[in-house]
Amino acid sequence: MQRYSYENLLDFSTRLLAAAGLPQDRAGLVASLFLEADLLGYSTHGLQRLPTNVEWLLNGETRRDGTHRVVASGRSCETWDAAFLPGPWITALAVDRACEMAEEAGIGTVAVRRAQHVACLASYLERATRRGMMIMITASTPTEAVVVPHGGLTRVFSCNPIAAGIPTDRDPMLIDTTAAMSAQGPLNRSYRLGRKLTVPMIVTGDGQVSDEPADFVERGGGILPVGGMEQGYKGFSLALLTEALSGALGGFGRSGQSGDSEANGVFVQAIDPDHFAGRETFTREMGWLADQCRASATAPGHAPVRVPGDRALALKRDQLENGVMLAATIADDIRPWVARLGIPFPEPGMPSQT
Known part of the structure; x- marks a missing residue:
């Protein structure tokens, strides 16, 4: 890991996307959303x-x-219908539009079909919570099948992330999870680095549970739904729910899809507490609840309870001040495009203060 200035990475990423043909304003927004994911971990x-x-x-x-x-x-x-517009750009627009409708009607919902890969759902959450909105987002990839249904061995679902941003009277709660035991990114990284998975989360073709990423990458095993072999009906149910929201509602489900496109179906819903019992009441209640969770007794030697978003926001503040941490493998993957498009990659470290 090396640290890089946030501003330098944002400038570089914007210039690289613009050199690939994306208009400057869109390049800047997409770059900022990619970096938001790194900031949050x-x-x-x-x-x-x-x-x-x-x-x-x-x-x-x-x-x-x-x-x-x-x-x-x-x-x-x-x-x-996004017709393969950049996923981060169109999803940010959908969040903004959902918030606008929620301010007017209490709830605003946008279903997007054929958005190019939308990356990290957590990146969009503060875009809504800063406006005092509660936001829910889920996504699916209709041409991708990597997750098995509970009790099955055949891949049916994509990993189907689910995210929510909940404003409180202090920091928001930021939830980013998935209907599967893992997203593909961590699996592929473990495979690339030759590491076992943290827990067994792959089911092989003969029904064995494995912590070897090669059983997924090379041998066609499936990712288990949340809950694993014993309680995977929980993740299976969430997978069906997210398919209904992000796929079927927008007319971009799995039936009739073919090819290897990573285009996503996306569901975005914003809720304005002012149209219910009031924003102040809502944020005070959720802030109190968060404090009760953090104050929970823990077993000897265990860390205090963290509310979703606590670690991510602390990491974000640290990286904005001290530099964004990038693994060497990420920089290595970017460098061929640096050479091809002639956009210099920034040097590690923070700019000197004068």
């Missing part, structure tokens, strides 16, 4: 995504220009 979905996104822009898999088409709309809901 989701390093497999941050700048790690730059090389793939640059390649998609150059070969035309990601649409550089134009905007989405509104397929259906109502007072508090819209369905968009």
Whole structure:
């Protein structure tokens, strides 16, 4: 791990995406969302995504220009067809639009189909919570099948992340999880580094549970749903729910899909507490609840309870002040595009203070 100035990484990433053909304003927003993932500690979905996104822009898999088409709309809901626009850019727009509708009607919902890969859902949460909104986001990849249903061995689902941002009277709660026992990023990183998985989360073709990432990457094993072999019905249920929200609602489900596109279906819903019992009441209640959790007794030798978002926001503050931590493998993956597009990669370290 080496630390880099946030500003230097943002400038570099923006310039690299722009050199690949993305308009400057879109490049800046996409770069900031990738970096937000790194700031919050989701390093497999941050700048790690730059090389793939640059390649998609150059070969035309990601649409550089134009905007989405509104397929259906109502007072508090819209369905968009993104037609392979950059996933982070269109998802940020969907969050903003959902918040606008929630301010007007109490709830705003946007279903997006055919968004290019949206990366880390946690990156979008503070975009809503800073406006006092509660936000929920989920996504699926209809052409991707890597997760098995509970009791099965056949891959059916994508990993289907689920995220929520909940404002409190202090820091927001930031939830980012998945219906599967793991996203693909950590699995692929463990495979690349020759490491076993932290827990057995792969089921092999003969029904054995494995902690070897090669059983997934090389031998076609499936990722178990949350709950594993014993209680995987929990993750299985969440996978079905997220498919309904991010796929079927927007008309971008699994039936009839083919190819290897990473285009996502995305569901975004914003809720304005002012239209219910009031924002002050809501944030005070959730802040009190968070404090009760943190104050919970723990077993001897165990760390205090953390509320979702505590670690991520502390890490973000540290990295903004002291530099963003990047693994050498991430920089190595980016460097071929540095050479090809002529955008210099920043040097490690923070700018000197004068």
